[in-house]
Structures are given as C-alpha cells and as structure tokens.
Amino acid sequence: MHIILTNFATAEATGQAAEEASGNVLDSLGIDPKLFVFQLIAFLLLLWLLNKYVFPVLMKAVDERQKTIDESLQAAHDAEKQAAEAEAKIEAMLKKARGEAADIVTTAKDEAGALVTKAEERSKAQAQRIVDDAQSTIAKEVIAARKALHNETIELVAQATEKVVGKTLDGKIDNKLIEASLNHSGDKA
Amino acid sequence: MPKLSRRKIAEYVANTTKDGVVPTGVIAELAAYLADSHRTRELPLVVRTIEDVLAERGQVVARVTTARGLDDSIKQSIRAQINAKEVYFAEAVDPSVIGGVRVETPGKTLDATIIRKLNSIRSAKAS
Numbered sequence: 183m184h185i186i187l188t189n190f191a192t193a194e195a196t197g198q199a200a201e202e203a204s205g206n207v208l209d210s211l212g213i214d215p216k217l218f219v220f221q222l223i224a225f226l227l228l229l230w231l232l233n234k235y236v237f238p239v240l241m242k243a244v245d246e247r248q249k250t251i252d253e254s255l256q257a258a259h260d261a262e263k264q265a266a267e268a269e270a271k272i273e274a275m276l277k278k279a280r281g282e283a284a285d286i287v288t289t290a291k292d293e294a295g296a297l298v299t300k301a302e303e304r305s306k307a308q309a310q311r312i313v314d315d316a317q318s319t320i321a322k323e324v325i326a327a328r329k330a331l332h333n334e335t336i337e338l339v340a341q342a343t344e345k346v347v348g349k350t351l352d353g354k355i356d357n358k359l360i361e362a363s364l365n366h367s368g369d370k371a
Numbered sequence: 372m373p374k375l376s377r378r379k380i381a382e383y384v385a386n387t388t389k390d391g392v393v394p395t396g397v398i399a400e401l402a403a404y405l406a407d408s409h410r411t412r413e414l415p416l417v418v419r420t421i422e423d424v425l426a427e428r429g430q431v432v433a434r435v436t437t438a439r440g441l442d443d444s445i446k447q448s449i450r451a452q453i454n455a456k457e458v459y460f461a462e463a464v465d466p467s468v469i470g471g472v473r474v475e476t477p478g479k480t481l482d483a484t485i486i487r488k489l490n491s492i493r494s495a496k497a498s
Binding site: 339353356357 | 439449470486
C-alpha cells in the first residue's frame with residue numbers, strides 16, 4: 183500500500199509537467215489522464231478488494247442483521263397475532279365465563295329460592311305436626327287425668343262406704359237387707 | 372287300685388248320706404282312697420260333685436256366707452228361694468263381706484253382699 187502511494191505521488195508530479203505541456207481537452211477540464219487511469223485502477227482495485235473481502239462480510243452481516251430483523255419482525259408479528267388470538271380467545275373465554283357465571287348465579291338463585299320455599303314448607307309442616315302432637319298429648323293427658331280422677335273418686339267412695347256401712351250396719355238392718363236381696367232375687371227368678 | 376271317676380265316688384258318698392250328713396266312716400274311707408290314689412288335690416272337685424249328685428236327688432247343700440251369721444227367718448227365705456226337697460246349710464261367717472248374703476248352690480250363686488256391690492263399683496272404673 184505504501185508503495186502504491188509513493189508511485190501515486192511520483193506519477194502525479196510527472197503528470198503535472200506533462201499536463202502543462204500538452205494542454206489538451208482534458209486539461210481544459212482539469213483532468214489528468216494518467217492520474218485518472220491510476221485512480222480508476224486504484225478505484226477498481228479497491229472496489230475489487232472491497233467486493234472480494236469486505237462487502238461479502240458486510241453483506242453477510244447485513245443479511246444476517248436483515249434476517250434477524252425479519253425474524254424479529256416475523257416473531258413480533260407472530261407474537262402480535264398470537265396476542266390477538268389469545269386476546270380473542272380470552273375475550274371468548276371471558277364471555278363464556280360471564281355467561282356461565284350468569285347461569286350459575288341464576289341457577290343458584292333459583293335453587294336458593296326453591297330451598298328456602300321448601301324449608302319454609304317443611305318448617306310449617308313440622309310446626310303444625312308439633313302443634314298437633316302437643317294437642318293430642320294434651321287431650322290424652324286430660325282424658326287420663328279425668329279417668330284417674332274418676333277412678334280415685336270411685337275408690338274413695340267405695341272405701342268410705344265400706345267403712346261407714348261396716349260401722350253402722352247392725353244385725354237387724356243386715357237381716358232386712360238380706361231379706362230384700364232374697365226377695366228381689368226371687369222376683370227376678 | 373282301679374281309678375274311680377269323681378262321679379262314681381260322688382254317687383257312692385251320696386248314697387250313704389242320711390239327712391244331709393255323711394257318715395264319718397265314709398268320710399274317712401273317701402279320704403283314704405284319695406290319699407292312696409294320690410288324688411287329694413281333687414277333693415274340692417269331689418265335694419262339688421257330691422253336692423251336684425245330691426242336688427239332682429233334691430238334696431241341696433247351700434253354702435251361705437254372711438257377716439253376722441244366719442237366723443231362722445233367713446234360712447226359711449233361702450229354702451223358699453232354692454225350692455228343693457231338702458236344703459242343707461253350710462254356714463260361714465265372714466265379716467269382710469260387711470253385710471248381705473252369698474248363697475252358693477250347685478250350679479247357682481247368689482251374691483248379694485255389700486262387698487260384692489262395692490267391688491262391682493270398683494271394677495266399673497274407667498280403664
């Protein structure tokens with residue numbers, strides 16, 4: 183490279199002298215043909231070198247970068263799409279869940295209402311049964327108490343009669359009683 | 372020893388009875404027979420059968436229970452009620468009957484005692 187630059191400077195110095203002497207069209211345009219050719223060769227060489235060693239690497243890097251960007255874009259697009267799908271799916275699920283929740287709430291309300299109604303009916307029936315049982319028990323107890331009172335009264339009357347009659351009944355009255363019983367029996371027969 | 376029926380025993384005893392009195396020897400004989408044949412438990416039934424046989428022959432044994440004993444007028448009334456050729460009294464005094472009379476003859480019972488009336492009142496209790 184250093185050699186090339188040295189040659190380039192020498193050629194330019196010699197070229198300036200020839201240029202001044204020739205004074206052709208290129209001079210009028212300010213172009214040194216040798217320098218131009220040299221520059222062209224250098225440019226082509228540079229272009230070739232770049233094309234051979236630099237551009238492929240750069241292009242490869244650029245391609246990879248582009249590929250990465252494309253992939254990223256695709257991934258982003260896919261992610262966006264997936265996000266949209268997920269969102270739609272979530273929305274659908276939410277809608278379905280809301281519907282199901284509404285159904286559940288409605289069903290729960292209906293069932294709760296039915297349960298409350300049933301419980302009320304059961305409670306009323308049970309209360310009525312308890313009242314009926316209590317009334318029946320009371321009635322039975324009243325009847326039993328009446329019977330007991332009746333029996334006790336009879337027993338007391340019998341005991342009192344037994345004692346009073348046993349003390350007051352003498353032989354004369356007893357004989358009259360026996361005669362009356364026998365006569366009564368004879369009348370019956 | 373052959374087993375005699377109560378009817379046969381009763382007829383034998385009734386045949387020996389005179390004026391409503393069973394001879395002592397017959398009573399001893401009956402007791403010996405029942406003891407020997409292990410039938411002493413049948414004695415009440417044998418006595419009842421004897422009374423039945425006597426009743427069939429117009430000789431009625433009346434078991435009379437009172438609280439204070441019987442007097443003749445009552446006996447006459449009982450005889451009139453029984454309406455048999457001969458009536459023999461087996462008297463019992465039981466103060467627990469309080470008053471009235473109970474007459475038991477074969478096949479019939481008249482219970483006109485005060486205790487029976489009181490008991491019938493008691494038995495009429497509401498159950």
